[in-house]
Each structure stands twice: as C-alpha cells, then as structure tokens.
Amino acid sequence: MVTKELIKDVTVNILRRAEATLPSDVKDVLVRAYECETSEIAKVQLKAMLENVKLADEMQRPLCQDTGIPLFYVTLGSGNANPHVIESGIREGVKKATKTIPLRPNVVNAITREGGAGKEANIGDRMPYINYKIADINGLEILAFPKGGGSENVSAFTMLSPKPEKEAVKEINNFVLDAVLRAAGKPCPPTIIGVGIGGSADMAMSLAKAALLRLVGVRHKDARISRIEEELLEAVNNTGIGPMGLGGKTTALDVHIETADTHITSLPVAINFQCWAARKASAKIYLSGEVEYL
Numbered sequence: 159m160v161t162k163e164l165i166k167d168v169t170v171n172i173l174r175r176a177e178a179t180l181p182s183d184v185k186d187v188l189v190r191a192y193e194c195e196t197s198e199i200a201k202v203q204l205k206a207m208l209e210n211v212k213l214a215d216e217m218q219r220p221l222c223q224d225t226g227i228p229l230f231y232v233t234l235g236s237g238n239a240n241p242h243v244i245e246s247g248i249r250e251g252v253k254k255a256t257k258t259i260p261l262r263p264n265v266v267n268a269i270t271r272e273g274g275a276g277k278e279a280n281i282g283d284r285m286p287y288i289n290y291k292i293a294d295i296n297g298l299e300i301l302a303f304p305k306g307g308g309s310e311n312v313s314a315f316t317m318l319s320p321k322p323e324k325e326a327v328k329e330i331n332n333f334v335l336d337a338v339l340r341a342a343g344k345p346c347p348p349t350i351i352g353v354g355i356g357g358s359a360d361m362a363m364s365l366a367k368a369a370l371l372r373l374v375g376v377r378h379k380d381a382r383i384s385r386i387e388e389e390l391l392e393a394v395n396n397t398g399i400g401p402m403g404l405g406g407k408t409t410a411l412d413v414h415i416e417t418a419d420t421h422i423t424s425l426p427v428a429i430n431f432q433c434w435a436a437r438k439a440s441a442k443i444y445l446s447g448e449v450e451y452l
C-alpha cells in the first residue's frame with residue numbers, strides 16, 4: 159500500500175542519491191569533455207569537477223554547496239494513491255532530507271526573504287514544487303530534480319513574432335546564443351541548455367525545464383528539431399566560454415529542445431540552464447508498496 163510514510167522515505171532516498179551521485183550520462187560526457195579539451199585551464203576545471211563527482215559519490219555527500227530548490231516530477235498511473243498522501247509525503251521527505259543529508263535551507267519568501275535557516279527548511283509556499291503527469295503505468299514514479307540557483311538565475315524568455323520557418327529558426331538560435339553569451343560563467347558551465355518552443359508563455363518555460371530531464375546525447379525524435387539541437391550545441395561551444403567561464407571548447411554538454419503547438423500569432427521561446435551538477439534521481443512505487451529505484 160502507498161502510504162505517506164513510504165512516500166516520505168522514498169523522497170529522502172531519491173534526494174540523497176540525486177545530491178550525491180551524478181547520473182552516468184552526465185558523468186560520461188564530462189569525462190569525454192576532459193579528454194577532448196586542449197586548454198590547460200579547461201582541463202583543470204573539468205578534472206576538479208570529476209574529482210568532486212567521485213568524492214561526493216564515495217562519501218554520499220552533496221555535489222555542491224547549493225543543494226538546490228526542491229522540484230519534483232510525479233507520474234501517476236491508474237488506481238493511484240490519494241494525491242494528498244503524495245504531496246504530504248514529499249513535503250515530509252524534503253523536511254527530513256534537509257536535516258539528514260543535509261541540504262542547505264534554500265527556500266525563502268520571495269519578497270521578505272524570510273525562511274531559509276530560520277524556518278522549516280526547504281518547505282514553504284508552493285515549495286516543494288511538484289509537476290504531475292498521467293501515464294499508463296502501474297503505481298507512480300517520483301523524480302527528484304533539485305535545481306541550483308546559479309543556473310536558474312540566467313533563464314530567459316521571449317515572445318518572438320511568427321515568421322517563415324527558416325527565419326524563425328535563425329531568430330531562435332540568435333536568442334539562445336545571446337542568452338548563453340550574457341550568462342557566460344554564471345550558470346557554472348558546462349551546462350545542459352533546455353529550450354522550450356511554442357505553447358503559451360508558461361508552457362514554453364515548463365518545456366525548457368522538462369527538456370533538461372532528457373538523457374544527455376539523446377536527440378529530439380523530429381529530425382528537423384534534432385538538427386537545430388546539434389547546430390546550437392556547436393555554436394554554443396564555439397563561443398569559447400568554456401568550463402566555469404574560464405575558456406575552452408566545452409561550454410555546453412548538450413542542447414535539448416522541446417516543442418508544443420502554439421497560437422497562430424505567437425512564438426514563445428524559453429531557455430532554462432542546467433549547471434554541470436545535473437542532479438536527478440527517481441523511483442517507481444507499485445500499488446503493493448514495492449519500490450524500485452531507477
């Protein structure tokens with residue numbers, strides 16, 4: 159049976175794994191970047207990241223002092239647990255994880271800046287933030303996606319005017335490249351760049367964030383979009399910003415685009431950056447209460 163206590167325990171476990179163990183797709187591409195870099199300073203930065211990744215995993219300690227804000231993606235199957243049980247279980251899990259992992263108390267009131275260390279750590283108004291989707295699965299899946307402030311703070315959004323495909327792609331590419339140049343070293347590169355195109359303004363930003371969840375190296379299934387991803391990745395890496403903004407060939411590990419159909423008068427484009435500490439971990443909880451860590 160899926161109880162609040164079970165959701166709480168799973169939340170603590172996936173947060174711990176996300177914070178301490180970098181997913182292998184990201185680790186592998188960091189290793190490849192280290193092998194390919196020719197700049198001495200870029201090699202030093204990438205080596206330090208890889209040593210950091212190894213130590214965090216061995217010691218089960220957070221990869222970075224900024225342990226992020228608590229974002230979750232929950233996939234609900236049929237005959238599911240009560241949503242209230244899921245929400246309160248995740249909330250309790252974040253509270254416990256903050257004390258036991260521990261996590262930095264990052265969540266504060268947006269206006270007064272109260273919260274943080276003084277209050278129930280990492281719990282607040284609409285925090286943790288939980289995205290839901292429905293799928294044909296047995297039970298539910300929870301994905302923890304703690305997101306660092308440095309990369310989040312350089313997010314970008316624009317409403318372009320609709321135009322023929324070739325011109326639209328050129329404007330989108332320019333917007334992404336401008337955002338990368340303005341962000342420079344702030345998002346702790348090498349980054350994964352999520353681009354959301356279409357839908358409404360809020361949908362575009364959600365798509366940009368969801369794009370970060372795709373495995374590094376996996377291209378969009380539409381060949382036209384996949385080509386734009388490849389062109390953008392090459393252009394971003396030609397900027398020379400490099401690891402931590404100190405110069406080099408590796409400014410981004412990948413560019414992922416997600417799209418949605420949009421209004422006839424609109425062309426929303428959103429960008430969400432993910433720093434090199436691309437933390438995420440998930441688990442599947444069957445209705446029987448059995449848990450599979452993915």
Ligand code: SF4
Pocket residue numbers: 222223224225226305306307308309310344345346433434435
């Ligand atoms: S952007 Fe990422 S690597 Fe940089 S400080 Fe924040 S969590 Fe750490």
